[in-house]
Amino acid sequence: MPGKGRRLLVTGAAGFMGSHLVDALVAEGHTVFGVDDMSGGYWRNIHPQSEFTVLDLRHREATDAYLRKVQPEIIFHMAADATEGRSQFTPLSSTERNYLAYLNVLVPAIREGMRKMVLISSMSVYGAQSPPFHEDMPRQPEDIYAIAKAAMERATEILAEVHGFQYTIIRPHNVYGERQNIADPYRNVIGIFINRLLAGKPFFIYGDGEQKRAFSHIDDFTPYTVRAGFDDVANGQIFNIGPREEYTINEVARLVLKHFGYDPDNPPPEVKPIYHPPRPKEVKEAYCTLDKAQRLLGYRTTVSLDEGIRRMVAWAKELGPQPMRYLKDGLELITENTPATWVKQMM
Ligand SMILES: NC(=O)c1ccc[n+]([C@@H]2O[C@H](COP(=O)([O-])OP(=O)(O)OC[C@H]3O[C@@H](n4cnc5c(N)ncnc54)[C@H](O)[C@@H]3O)[C@@H](O)[C@H]2O)c1
DSSP, X not given: XXXXXXXXXXXXXTSHHHHHHHHHHHHTTOEEEEEEOSSSOOGGGSOTTSEEEEOXXXXXXXXXXXXXXXXXXXXXXXXXXXXXXXXXXXXXXXXIIIIIHHHHHXXXXXXXXXXXXXXXXXXXXXXXXXXXXXXXXXXXXOSHXXXXXXXXXXXXXXXXXXXXXXXXXXXEOSEEOTXXXXXXXXXXXXXXXXXXXXXXXXXXXXTTSOOEEXXXXXXXXXHHHHHHHHOGGGTTEEEEESOSOOEEHHHHHHHHHXXXXXXXXXXXXXXOOEEEOOOXXXXXXXXXXXXXXXXXXXXXXXXOHXXXXXXXXXXXXXXXXXXXXXXXXXXXXOOTTSOHHHHTTOO
């Protein structure tokens, strides 16, 4: 492969954010290896010029053998079970796919001489502290997914100190856009809203819809992940990446309805949003400071939520409605607090 020829590995390469990252790295002329177990990824996302292998990172021996063979210089670890809200109901599989799978990658990678790990973590590690979340705030995970992400971060710091490799930790928040899995009934609020409307059905809002989030379009995420991988200024650093502006879920709902051509103030009854009880452990407000990413990585927001949703709706209309992909083996814990939309597979 021509160009700069760095040997890079992207885990979760068939997923939403991983596939955009592979595209960007291939475009820069690197040799890009990708792995994914296809539990949440799609073949259509895989870049034809990348070296893709189906690999379940929960399998320690297979992952070890793969890393021995590939010996990447830099790893971008994107693979995850990112269903944060569901993790309270699937704590075992969440931990296996997040913390344990990560160690299965990290340990042989260190042994094989990896120079740098770019770990895609999550804003969830800040927990229920008062926003805006700043990178120097302590990790205070409030759910099972966040416990894994916090542990992954800390394990990276400790093993880097002991064994001497570089790392950057990135904490994205609510990334959305073209190629996002819109068939996941457990996460990706914008994707679920879009998929329901594609099927001519209403979507569900948990709680009163006044919970606020900052959303990042994928095009405002990928370039800074690339930069974090190659620029020494990012070494040993943690970055929040994403815009500062917050929107309520009700506001998001209105934008999605608008881009489907409905009057958000008066949608037809068949697509009028349906309100459900709030999900356990869902925080009311979550947004981050971004001055560090602006200062060191040159971050700036270029895609407004309105424009980003317009682009995503246009892409999803081409794709068409997707059948929701529920967990094959079901939830590990079903109690009175498990959302009925999941137990009864209402979507
Ligand atoms: N999208 C967001 O809003 C958001 C926010 C914060 C953090 N993140 C993090 O960003 C990363 C990418 O998320 P995404 O939104 O692209 O999700 P995604 O589900 O599209 O991508 C994750 C990929 O990991 C793969 N995967 C899962 N378990 C695996 C295993 N055992 N072995 C190999 N591959 C496996 C899935 O098949 C999927 O393709 C994740 O680490 C997620 O936690 C995402």
